[in-house]
Amino acid sequence: MRTHSDVVIIGGGAIGSSIAYRLASEGSSVTLLERDSIAGHASGFSGGLLNPTSETGKLVPLHHQSFRMHREMLDRVQQESGVDAQVLMMPHIELALTEADIPIQKAELERISKFSDFKSEWLEPGDIRKLEPRITEDLYGGVLVEDVIILDSYNFTLATARAAEAHGAEIVLREATRIIYEKDRAVGVMLGQDRISCGAVVLALGPWSGAATLWVDIDVPVAPQKGELVRLEGLDPRLGFHLRAFHSDNTCAVYQKADGLIWLGATRKDGSGFDTTPSADALDSISLTAMRMMPELESQKLVLQTACLRPVTPDGDPILGQVPGKEGMFIATGTAGQGILLAPVIGRAIADLVSTGETDIDIAPFGFDRFG
Numbered sequence: 143m144r145t146h147s148d149v150v151i152i153g154g155g156a157i158g159s160s161i162a163y164r165l166a167s168e169g170s171s172v173t174l175l176e177r178d179s180i181a182g183h184a185s186g187f188s189g190g191l192l193n194p195t196s197e198t199g200k201l202v203p204l205h206h207q208s209f210r211m212h213r214e215m216l217d218r219v220q221q222e223s224g225v226d227a228q229v230l231m232m233p234h235i236e237l238a239l240t241e242a243d244i245p246i247q248k249a250e251l252e253r254i255s256k257f258s259d260f261k262s263e264w265l266e267p268g269d270i271r272k273l274e275p276r277i278t279e280d281l282y283g284g285v286l287v288e289d290v291i292i293l294d295s296y297n298f299t300l301a302t303a304r305a306a307e308a309h310g311a312e313i314v315l316r317e318a319t320r321i322i323y324e325k326d327r328a329v330g331v332m333l334g335q336d337r338i339s340c341g342a343v344v345l346a347l348g349p350w351s352g353a354a355t356l357w358v359d360i361d362v363p364v365a366p367q368k369g370e371l372v373r374l375e376g377l378d379p380r381l382g383f384h385l386r387a388f389h390s391d392n393t394c395a396v397y398q399k400a401d402g403l404i405w406l407g408a409t410r411k412d413g414s415g416f417d418t419t420p421s422a423d424a425l426d427s428i429s430l431t432a433m434r435m436m437p438e439l440e441s442q443k444l445v446l447q448t449a450c451l452r453p454v455t456p457d458g459d460p461i462l463g464q465v466p467g468k469e470g471m472f473i474a475t476g477t478a479g480q481g482i483l484l485a486p487v488i489g490r491a492i493a494d495l496v497s498t499g500e501t502d503i504d505i506a507p508f509g510f511d512r513f514g
């Protein structure tokens with residue numbers, strides 16, 4: 143293990159790995175610290191959907207910029223790492239399962255059609271069933287959005303971390319236990335008794351970011367939100383669409399990934415701490431909505447149910463930038479349900495800040511100052 147790096151990044155999920163990749167490929171010496179395994183948490187178990195058109199808040203520009211960056215970078219990162227991120231492009235259809243959904247979905251279409259980088263259109267029930275006859279007959283139409291990306295987020299995160307290694311980053315599977323400051327400048331990270339000296343530290347701890355409150359003397363308001371997904375045996379012929387619908391207070395997606403399996407989900411549960419035990423309730427609610435969308439799924443065997451934790455902030459937006467009052471200390475967290483999509487743009491924004499003190503990516507709305 144090196145005893146000095148220009149930058150130490152704590153957390154080997156999609157966010158930490160992406161920042162490491164950017165900094166290492168620009169020539170900084172980087173140590174990426176991960177206490178479990180690379181992509182061992184949400185970054186390795188997410189749905190892997192990249193669809194910037196679903197965002198409606200302040201993050202819209204970053205979602206679209208990051209999506210374009212994924213399209214530019216995915217081939218390169220896979221080549222540099224030798225890891226196949228299992229990338230698929232397919233249309234997304236937001237289904238209207240009730241008559242009351244029609245005006246909601248038509249308003250969605252109006253919003254999405256303003257994005258020039260995505261083609262979208264309204265489909266009548268008959269058009270949808272012509273495209274995919276296994277979708278329910280009990281249907282009121284839907285919005286089609288062309289060319290969203292689906293990937294395997296475990297492989298994507300691993301590919302990003304390995305590509306960072308190929309550019310000279312060191313991955314160390316140890317826990318960061320303390321930050322060392324000289325006056326208020328971060329100069330090192332302790333791993334138990336061992337020390338790595340550095341010029342900058344980046345905190346990318348995902349749902350564990352609240353623990354960094356002790357390290358930075360400022361409240362880091364990030365909590366874990368439990369999310370569950372279900373994988374079923376694949377359909378033959380393959381399902382070529384990413385489908386989503388709202389039913390019984392639950393939003394559910396149904397899609398077939400490159401691993402051949404049908405993925406269903408996901409749930410959102412706040413307030414259950416760091417519990418990642420798959421639950422019967424989640425299985426029931428996901429299955430109910432998925433079968434309402436595609437009745438044929440009832441005969442597909444359950445292969446796997448997973449639970450993992452999204453990092454969420456009180457206002458739902460990420461926290462990105464320099465930690466106030468601490469020189470050389472940066473944070474990137476709170477990406478909630480969009481961290482895989484946002485990883486490239488966050489990687490570049492934080493790498494810019496660390497190397498030059500500024501970035502042309504507009505992360506100003508996502509600073510600590512908004513929490514007072």
Ligand SMILES: Cc1cc2nc3c(=O)[nH]c(=O)nc-3n(C[C@H](O)[C@H](O)[C@H](O)COP(=O)(O)OP(=O)(O)OC[C@H]3O[C@@H](n4cnc5c(N)ncnc54)[C@H](O)[C@@H]3O)c2cc1C
Nearest residue numbers: 153155157177185188189190191318348369480481482483
């Ligand atoms: C069910 C579900 C479905 C999702 N689907 C999608 C999707 O389709 N598309 C999308 O874009 N996003 C999706 N997301 C969101 C996405 O998974 C997260 O936003 C993203 O993975 C967060 O990445 P991260 O690197 O911040 O956190 P994590 O992946 O949690 O990584 C943080 C890492 O920090 C490490 N760590 C913590 N403390 C320390 C320490 N002291 N020392 C060393 N290491 C430490 C942890 O071990 C962990 O590996 C989904 C999330 C869930 C839960």
